[in-house]
Amino acid sequence: MRLLALSLLVLPAVLAGNTGSIGISSPLLLWSNRGAAGQGKHISYQVLTDMEQVASELVLGALGKGPEHSQVRMSGLVGSLEKPRSVVVFIGSQLDAADMRGHSEAVQSLGTVLDAASSSLVIPYSTSQGGVSVRETVCSNLDKAQISHKAVGCSAPSAELKADVAAALAESRVVLVCASVQDAEDGLAAEIEQLRAVQAAVEETGVAHVMLYASQGAADAAAEPAGGKRRSLLATYTGFGPYTVCGPLCQTQVRWLEGMLAVLFLALASCAGLVCLYVLDTPTRFEAPPKDGAQQ
Numbered sequence: 001m002r003l004l005a006l007s008l009l010v011l012p013a014v015l016a017g018n019t020g021s022i023g024i025s026s027p028l029l030l031w032s033n034r035g036a037a038g039q040g041k042h043i044s045y046q047v048l049t050d051m052e053q054v055a056s057e058l059v060l061g062a063l064g065k066g067p068e069h070s071q072v073r074m075s076g077l078v079g080s081l082e083k084p085r086s087v088v089v090f091i092g093s094q095l096d097a098a099d100m101r102g103h104s105e106a107v108q109s110l111g112t113v114l115d116a117a118s119s120s121l122v123i124p125y126s127t128s129q130g131g132v133s134v135r136e137t138v139c140s141n142l143d144k145a146q147i148s149h150k151a152v153g154c155s156a157p158s159a160e161l162k163a164d165v166a167a168a169l170a171e172s173r174v175v176l177v178c179a180s181v182q183d184a185e186d187g188l189a190a191e192i193e194q195l196r197a198v199q200a201a202v203e204e205t206g207v208a209h210v211m212l213y214a215s216q217g218a219a220d221a222a223a224e225p226a227g228g229k230r231r232s233l234l235a236t237y238t239g240f241g242p243y244t245v246c247g248p249l250c251q252t253q254v255r256w257l258e259g260m261l262a263v264l265f266l267a268l269a270s271c272a273g274l275v276c277l278y279v280l281d282t283p284t285r286f287e288a289p290p291k292d293g294a295q296q
Contacts, residue, residue: 025127026096026215027097027124027125028048028054028122028123028126028212029121029213030058030062030123030211031113031114031117031119031120031211032117032119032120032209032210032211033117033118034119034208041114041117041119041120042121042122043122043124044121044123045124045125046123047126048125049127050128051128051134051214051216052128052132052134052137052138052216054123054126056137056138056140056141058212059087059138059212060142060145062210062212063087063145063174065145065147084208085173085205086173086202086205086207086208086210087173087175087209087212088165088169088174088175088176088198088211088212089134089135089176089211090177090213091133091135091176091177092181092191092195092214093179093187093215093216094181094187094188094191096215099188100122100124105189106186106189106192109192109193110192110195110213133216135154139176142174147174148172148173149172149173150175151175152176153177153178153180154176154178161194161198162198165202166201166204169201179191180194181194195213198211
């Protein structure tokens with residue numbers, strides 16, 4: 001009866017699993033024309049969850065306003081950057097972890113930007129939850145920290161991106177730039193070209209700066225038809241192995257298997273306890289002590 005009661009408690013807990021969606025692979029790239037203490041050029045293969053919040057922490061950390069218990073600080077990825085005069089956040093949507101392992105001209109062009117920097121940090125496997133955008137999260141955290149910022153190309157595409165970025169840098173310390181590649185045949189190449197234009201505008205200022213490239217793909221990219229480019233961290237292209245996404249039926253089977261293993265473990269433990277009691281010949285009750293009159 002006790003075993004049955006325990007199994008009834010264990011099974012609902014096992015079956016009540018999290019049915020949330022799998023995160024979307026969203027690379028983060030950070031570089032500066034000033035060195036970071038103890039870091040230099042670094043690639044981290046840690047998987048950081050909620051890339052929108054991580055991007056905000058990187059921006060606030062560069063400005064010296066980052067929270068003490070953030071994912072970035074606790075992971076030990078970023079050292080003490082020299083406080084920059086300008087922080088530019090370039091928000092794209094075309095780059096993913098699979099592209100970063102390739103040798104396309106766009107990726108090589110991005111590599112030259114990182115090679116020219118004094119220090120850089122690449123996080124290819126941060127995950128986006130697909131809810132609030134990077135721009136909204138960064139702007140919200142900057143507003144909470146009372147840091148003024150400008151946005152370029154976010155409400156409408158910029159016709160003169162380099163000039164608009166230069167004008168925004170003259171007015172604000174923090175600038176957010178949104179890429180626009182809707183009509184381009186090669187979206188990644190067009191996005192990297194815009195990134196280089198922004199980089200050129202920042203370099204012309206001649207001041208210490210930090211640039212963050214956050215690539216946030218569409219939330220439905222993981223649900224593309226077979227043969228399309230999957231952005232899920234559990235898909236085969238990530239390099240972690242020949243894994244596939246576990247669907248609802250797979251998750252239900254796994255939970256039932258976990259429940260049966262838990263019941264089997266409890267049954268074995270109970271049987272082992274009973275056998276030990278039998279082997280030791282443990283009495284079910286002890287004899288009553290003799291009465292005082294009988295002892296005399």
